[in-house]
Amino acid sequence: MTFSLPSALHILRRTPATLDAILAGLPEEWSTVTEGPGTWSPVDVVGHLIHGEETDWIPRARIILESGEARPFTPFDRVAPRETSCDTTLAQLLVDFRALRARNLATLESWRLTPGDLARTGTHPEFGTVTLAQLLATWTVHDLGHIAQIVRTMAARYGTDVGPWRAYLRILGTG
Amino acid sequence: MTFSLPSALHILRRTPATLDAILAGLPEEWSTVTEGPGTWSPVDVVGHLIHGEETDWIPRARIILESGEARPFTPFDRVAPRETSCDTTLAQLLVDFRALRARNLATLESWRLTPGDLARTGTHPEFGTVTLAQLLATWTVHDLGHIAQIVRTMAARYGTDVGPWRAYLRILGTG
Numbered sequence: 001m002t003f004s005l006p007s008a009l010h011i012l013r014r015t016p017a018t019l020d021a022i023l024a025g026l027p028e029e030w031s032t033v034t035e036g037p038g039t040w041s042p043v044d045v046v047g048h049l050i051h052g053e054e055t056d057w058i059p060r061a062r063i064i065l066e067s068g069e070a071r072p073f074t075p076f077d078r079v080a081p082r083e084t085s086c087d088t089t090l091a092q093l094l095v096d097f098r099a100l101r102a103r104n105l106a107t108l109e110s111w112r113l114t115p116g117d118l119a120r121t122g123t124h125p126e127f128g129t130v131t132l133a134q135l136l137a138t139w140t141v142h143d144l145g146h147i148a149q150i151v152r153t154m155a156a157r158y159g160t161d162v163g164p165w166r167a168y169l170r171i172l173g174t175g
Numbered sequence: 176m177t178f179s180l181p182s183a184l185h186i187l188r189r190t191p192a193t194l195d196a197i198l199a200g201l202p203e204e205w206s207t208v209t210e211g212p213g214t215w216s217p218v219d220v221v222g223h224l225i226h227g228e229e230t231d232w233i234p235r236a237r238i239i240l241e242s243g244e245a246r247p248f249t250p251f252d253r254v255a256p257r258e259t260s261c262d263t264t265l266a267q268l269l270v271d272f273r274a275l276r277a278r279n280l281a282t283l284e285s286w287r288l289t290p291g292d293l294a295r296t297g298t299h300p301e302f303g304t305v306t307l308a309q310l311l312a313t314w315t316v317h318d319l320g321h322i323a324q325i326v327r328t329m330a331a332r333y334g335t336d337v338g339p340w341r342a343y344l345r346i347l348g349t350g
Contacts, residue, residue, distance in 0.1 A: 137337045138337045148326045151322045162316050163312075170324075
């Protein structure tokens with residue numbers, strides 16, 4: 001296992017600042033662009049990350065610690081955030097995400113998890129038995145994945161403007 | 176054409192802060208991880224971005240403005256940065272990139288490019304005729320692509336630690 005809690009925290013703590021650096025103050029031409037019908041804009045992604053802070057990672061970790069495999073996780077609505085984010089400004093979403101992430105990491109650290117705790121198991125509604133370490137590794141990779149999604153979505157805006165260089169630009173799905 | 180210079184500058188100006196947010200102070204376990212032999216670590220990517228600031232974007236734009244299609248671009252060594260970055264710390268690379276980007280954007284803005292200028296053409300050694308607008312759009316997408324590469328490379332560290340969630344995590348190349 002490569003995962004360690006201190007190592008994961010290096011990433012989880014940075015995500016609010018990373019989203020601020022990429023998105024804060026960005027005009028709507030960039031922040032609300034999507035990859036096409038049914039896909040998410042950068043703003044939608046921040047809404048989704050907020051939804052995860054509220055209903056996914058720490059609540060599921062708590063279920064593992066309190067109930068083990070006896071109580072399956074509440075299914076996470078992976079499409080929910082889009083309505084939530086419609087009438088909230090990007091600036092407010094970034095502030096909300098930062099506050100929720102800080103609160104959740106404070107909770108996580110307050111548990112003083114041991115290697116034994118990280119090996120504890122819960123029941124995923126689809127996957128069955130999963131460990132707390134897998135949940136926390138997923139939280140970390142999920143952050144990085146959505147950062148990549150945001151910049152990929154933005155890059156696609158110039159997908160034709162780059163002309164023949166498109167062949168070198170893997171982010172446009174052609175390299 | 177979606178590209179506009181003010182719009183591209185929103186992205187180009189942000190990249191130093193984005194790289195700082197993702198990488199500054201990160202331990203080597205994250206900053207020097209690669210996707211396997213022959214692939215780049217986050218540190219290598221910053222070295223590559225520095226090389227682009229020094230030899231690619233602004234020098235090529237200058238060739239277009241000064242010589243048009245008459246003088247083909249100097250080929251850009253897309254693999255060069257790896258040696259450069261070996262004996263320089265990540266912190267120093269981030270500082271260097273920030274300074275080079277600031278200087279290059281100051282140069283770009285000093286040219287006060289008109290729509291007519293953006294339509295001016297140069298000769299790419301491989302692609303033939305390209306426009307200044309295509310070059311600048313490519314600079315922008317290139318930034319976003321390498322930000323995505325950095326977070327993808329980091330995410331892969333936990334590729335097996337996430338257990339069955341791997342199926343949901345597109346950044347791991349499986350979703």
